[in-house]
Amino acid sequence: MSRFLFVVPPLTGHVNPAVGIAGELVGRGHQVAVAAHASVVGPLLPPDLPLIALPGDLPTAERDEIERRGRALRGPASLKFLWEDFLVPLGDAMVGPVDAAVDDFRPDVLVVDQQAIGAALVGRRRGMPWATLATTSAELDDPYAVLAGVGEWVSDRLDDFSDSHGVPRGGSDLRFSDHLTLICSIAALLRTHDHPDHYAFVGAAAGWRRPAPDFPWAALDPGRETVLISLGTVVREIGGRFLQAAAEAAGLLADRVQAVIVAPPGLIVDPPPNVLVREYVPQMELLERVGGVVSHAGNNTVCESLSRGVPLVVAPVRDDQPIIAEQVVRAGAGERVRFGRATPAALARAIDAVLDPAGTYRAAALRLRDDFATAGGVGAAADRLEKLS
């Protein structure tokens, strides 16, 4: 049996895949712990997964301020903000505490989230086996495209980061371990399908989720198609306009569609009778029942949907979401709409198109479901990590 230490940044979307893979390793009898900031990550961990709390948890006010500034930005400006004001300072703050956690826990393998560059630096500096966990495939899908200067800028920030901690730059920068890079996606969704052997596309890394008790399954009408509408946790608070439009779109399709919208109470004003609004939903169970998903193109929701053969309407907001949305569109498994402007009529048309049982979107999603099954999910990720230990 081996010891694995996962290091996760305080970003919700990055926690679930780590938890899924960590849980699989626990199930196989390994010793596993997660090093992360308790306030954000703690509630998302299952009871049997020990947390090594990292110090420097941001005060709520400070985190709110970063979020507020980040929300106003799109495109390359948002990317620059993410690295300069969040990931690099986070990396600096993580180096010491993660190093101490490695001394204490003595892992055989360090499993480092792709954006937790401080932990990657610790792995490289110690010369120990470490794996990158890429919870989105965007970095491998030519994300900067024709904006070469933007890509160079990011890469320079990583080189500066290594230099400032006196660690030699490796063969790849700190976003990619030379030992093993686990990618929560399938190669078929990317532009290029040729990747080195130490890149492992494991599909959807779904595992334990915070329970969503009392979901009113009986309220779902078996005679109508169900659509799940979810913007994930990060954008929930800025998604009011979009979710209102989505609720109205569902209202326009009431004769054949019902919607489950993930939103805090009161965010959607006067939802139509065929719309069920819930703050937490059992997403994996729901995906077995829905005909389509409307999402911000967060990689987890996209991969989980496609792994169940469910097509999507994607409305990317920022970060990797435009890239992931493009993957869905390129694969023919869904339609893209504009997050900021989509009207109820435009959303209703897109939802109708993805729900069409004879439509091409569903057929494409079903083909991708097979690719996801082959990729192996958390089991395949655990296999690769065991080989590294």
Next chain:
Amino acid sequence: MTSPGIADLQTDPAEEKILEQVATLLREVIGEEYVLDLQITLETSFNEDLELESIEFVTLADRLTATYGTRVDFVGFLSEKDVDQVINMKVGEVVDYISTSLAASDG
């Protein structure tokens, strides 16, 4: 923030025509109703006003090549830009670049 060069452009009929063409292409690339009503000027910013993502720059480059041919190397133009120049880029710069490229190839 209007530079003298950009102000001059506004009176040039050839550049007016290029602006019109670029605005049409941008509307096609963004592809939603709201841009039909959006006034795209030389001062319109790609990042803040149009919220163009990196993948949409690729589509725009394809459309520009289809419109102007290889005389206008938009990909080459973009590859010279650093991150701040990309963030602050305005439609006027692209119009200016197209105009210069076309003039150079005519001469």
